[in-house]
Amino acid sequence: MDKTFDSVNARTINPELGKPLRSAVTDKSSHMDHWKYAIKVFESMKFVNKTNGKTTIPPCIKNWIISLKSFIYLWLQLKKRNFKYFLPRQVNQDSLECFFGSVRSHGVRNINPDAYQFVCSFKTLLINNFTSLKSAGNCEHDDTDGTLDNLKQFIESGTHCVLKEPEENNIIIDIPMLDLPHTFEVCDFTDMTIGYISGYLACTVLKENKFCRLCKNVLISNVKNNNLIRVRDYTTKSLLYPSESFQKIIYQMLYTTKYILPSIDSESIGKQLILLFEINIDFTIKCPIHDIKYLIYDKFKNFFLFTYIKHINHILNGLDRSNHSKSTDILKTA
Known part of the structure; x- marks a missing residue:
């Protein structure tokens, strides 16, 4: 799992110390081989409910498989267009995660808003962040310029x-x-x-x-x-x-x-x-x-x-x- 996280979090062309997969995807890198192997491992994983003994595949496993297949497809398409390398960390949904996290935390703990509450929270957060940018937590800084x-x-x-x-x-x-x-x-x-x-x-x-x-x-x-x-x-x-x-x-x-x-x-x-x-x-x-x-x-x-x-x-x-x-x-x- 550590290697898989490294492979999708590369932000530099050259690998970081002790992290060969935390580097840009290139023709010579081992990202493609690792992703294909990781997909097989994820497809073989099942979780057992200790109460009733039923096996399930949670959404996180399915989403990992989708993400890795998407990275493979994306790199193949980039290669066709003569891209020399690809930084997977640039492909993220942190801005969306920050937004929904802000909606959930608006009003102390608004974890299940209806459509009207969501729109109201969206408007309030939009106006508030015109004048002050809050911490992004564990997410990447987005491209907003501020007021x-x-x-x-x-x-x-x-x-x-x-x-x-x-x-x-x-x-x-x-x-x-x-x-x-x-x-x-x-x-x-x-x-x-x-x-x-x-x-x-x-x-x-x-x-x-x-x-x-x-x-x-x-x-x-x-x-x-x-x-x-x-x-x-x-x-x-x-x-x-x-x-x-x-x-x-x-x-x-x-x-x-x-x-x-x-x-x-x-x-x-x-x-x-x-x-x-x-x-x-x-x-x-x-x-x-x-x-x-x-x-x-x-x-x-x-x-x-x-x-x-x-x-x-x-x-x-x-x-x-x-x-x-x-x-x-x-x-x-x-």
């Missing part, structure tokens, strides 16, 4: 911004002055996502200022019209709805970040980012007690750089499976 991939689409699309020519006497840093659009045309999902992030940033600012009432008046809205925040707010108290003016500032900050991405590896990138905000953002909200402008700039800077650099590290470590264009800034930086 921030939509933020990237928002940043790189929309109204084109006209850059003014930099002044010749710019001595230290070339910070562009941008003509920001007055409105941002985005889909409803992107708008809800930006609202969710705006609410998170507002919460961090209010914690810093000990939930100042005046800060809260300009950062938070009493109108609860963000469906993403509503479904994520399990306690109805922990998440905040951003004010329209504060969310507009976050839109502007996200839009301007694309002009700093090509120089993300330069020195004092955080200072450059804040200076870019200072020059271009129309900061319309104020608190007479606290300097919330620079606090918001600093919180957003930390959030943005952490997320962007984490994405770069995922690319460098081979954990990011997105199909990036070779011309994208993040791929160039990595």
